[in-house]
Amino acid sequence: MKLVIAEYLRTLKERDELDRLLPDLLVEMGYVTVARPQTGNRQYGVDIAARGKNPETGIDELLLLVVKQGDIGRPEWDGNSQAVYQSINDIFHVYLKSHLEPQDQSRSIRIVVATSGELKQTVQPSWSGFVTDNQAKAIIEFWGADAIATLIEKHLLDEHIFHDEDRRDLRRALALSGDSEYDRRDLHRLFMRTLDLNNKGQLIDKPKTGKALLKALRIVNLSAQAFAHWTLGDDGDTRQGLLAVERAMLWSWHRIQLADEKNRKDAIAEPFNMIWWGYYRFASQYFARIQPHCFVENSLTRYTSNGVESSLIAFEQIGILASIALFLGFHPIATEEEKNYWSCNANVVADALEAWLQNNGVSTSPCLDRHSQDITLAMFALIGMGRAEAAKKWLRKLFRNVDYAYKAKKFVPIATDSLDDMVEEGGWLGGQASDRMLEMSWMLATIAGWSVILGMDELYEMLAKNAKDDYPNVCIQLWHPEKDLYQHLYFRQAHFKSGVAEAPIQLPPLAEDYRKQMDIIRQSEFGKVILESPATKAGLIALDLIAHRHFSTPVAPVFWYSLMGTSI
Incomplete structure (x- = not known):
């Protein structure tokens, strides 16, 4: 060891x-x-x-x-x-x-x-x-x-906290850190044991408190950082490292929320602050590696064997780049100098994101319905960094390709995460998509909402018409979280445990009418949910957004609906 x-x-x-x-x-x-x-x-x-x-x-x-x-x-x-x-x-x-x-x-x-x-x-x-x-x-x-x-x-890492099984799990995780298909399960087991969590995110009997809890959080951070740095080697996969430090940060925050007020304050003040900065440092290293590829046409997708693989790579990078940009853009600041520093860095990442969208045509062809989360984060990043025109240009192309996919029943963004479903029933490798793959869509609702927010009423109205005339059997829907969201958001996919579906959404013919519907939802009880975020209350807004992407939980519509009526 x-x-x-x-x-x-x-x-x-x-x-x-x-x-x-x-x-x-x-x-x-x-x-x-x-x-x-x-x-x-x-x-x-x-x-x-x-x-x-x-x-x-x-x-x-x-x-x-x-x-x-x-x-x-x-x-x-x-x-x-x-x-x-x-x-x-x-x-x-x-x-x-x-x-x-x-x-x-x-x-x-x-x-x-x-x-x-x-x-x-x-x-x-x-x-x-x-x-x-x-x-x-x-x-x-x-x-x-x-x-x-x-x-x-x-x-x-004394034997009272870091047991032999923890050492074995860390060694095994390090050995597999260069495997792009590795799911980091050994590292996750170590995290859960150290944080006193079961596989439902609940505390086990006699959880650590006081100094023992602070020590546990430090161990999780050290383990994640060791794994992440291992992935920086010539044969490593830095994506694995980024996902590891994200998981350590999110699960540590989840664990802190389960502590009493005093333990919570102590944990945020010291060890979690270290974890937060650890994420920043590794995200910066990850970005330094991916940044040059953003400015070269199809740099990471040109060697893929099919469109599915290209789409998966493209949208994963879109989500990651957007997360990093939002982390920097929403970072807590105390002085004008700090504001300039974080804003400057956020804009550098936004430049890379915009270049990625321009240089990868497949970034307008999502293969999974859950890519709507990556799209929402990227829209937020682009608009927040003053790139509304780039956002509009991308949205037009997204609509064009997604609209075609549903009309032709080919290249459909499927509503499951199964690659087998995509190959066999999604119409991506020949043939048409099955009716099962066309049953529901978050993607269409996402495009509709952003069209209204960006003032692209003509695009919205074309989508509403085509949804009614050309693919009327697709159940357009959105997920709205409820007050128990934060019991799940930082630990796992939250939409299976919290909230309700708005379905089927009947898109009214006029954008103005849909804008009114969105505003009603924004002012409803759903709108109050995002105000209860413990991360937002602590000034760490980006933590929620990273959690949405990391666990593939849809971004709460009321969060992005909040941009309606702002100067874009």
Whole structure:
């Protein structure tokens, strides 16, 4: 297990990733963190400060961490103003003289250089001499990847929380992380055991509380991050990594909602904040890999064997790109500078999404009815980032192809998730779709609703006419969640456990009449459901949207109906 953790630590590409892991480790070692890493503020050599008793010696000490990334060679040792040698001297000459609190004056001082790499042999003599020369001032140690891995295994993944079966499941998940067909079941078992959840999302007897719950959340995060980083290898599948960190984030949030108020606040303040940032970091890495493909025609779909496979790939990427854009666009902000930062990043992702739609013709031919969720998220992202014209252009093409599919009974977005159904009855590989595949449609209702929202009344009225004249037996429908939505949304597909269907929807001939129907629903009890979202109340709106896509739960119509009447 130590080898697994050490390898994970070595894959951390950014120093701030280690910055965020180490405070959790120190807490489990019994320390109280005094100062955490801060970007932009001069820290005089100290990245993390903590006080407490040394778990090995029992001595009361002030622990000062100098965090670096990668191996420490000659340049990293004394090559510039940010080098290790300079950082430790800053601690001696400035920090210990001017930054010590009165309660720390009598404490033993221990300085640790922590890195995700190793101390190279070329630096060993200089390091040893420096440690010896300054032993009267402080105890100086080096924690490389192996040392940190040992501490994580001992203090964070101890046998009382992280059992042998958890270790086996994590190893098995890591071994299969490069398989695009792997369903991550081993990782999911580990998550559920650690979070005290059964397969219905309910708490088992005697669930963890207090520090044990916080520790469990940290373990879930560490396991997900280790798995995700494994997928960044040359033979890995980063899509698997993204889905893993999403599941860890969603199930952790679900578990937090089952705790009492105090435990809930503590969990959100520390471990869930780490999970949230972990998702952001990995989503950024995923986007960096997918972004170049968005600007090349059919870059990921050109090698597929048929239209079904192309459509599945195209709409999965549409949903993922939209989720990331919305995560960035809805991110909590405290200053104008933060607003500009998140908005700028959201627009970069929206640029890629728009390019993906332009460069992949199959992005107008959904093969599954549930792709309506991906379409809704993408519409939200495009409109929210000021790309209404791109949204309208895409919607016209979607209507053209979906309308043709129902008329011709070919290439129909089927209302099941079975690929066998699609091949045998969907009309995608020859022949016509069966009547069973034409029974119902969320897709048509989604196109109708967005047509009205975007002021495309002519398109809506053409759809209403064709639905009546050319495919009258298709049951057009939508799903409206009820108040118990949030008991299920973050754990599994919610529409099988909550809410009611609006079916069959008889599309009135005029767009204005349908607009009135949508407004009635928006102002009904259904409209109040989205106001009860615990994620929205915590300022984490994007969490709900990620949950909808991740578990293939339809996005509540009242959520996107809210755009009616706005300036688009």
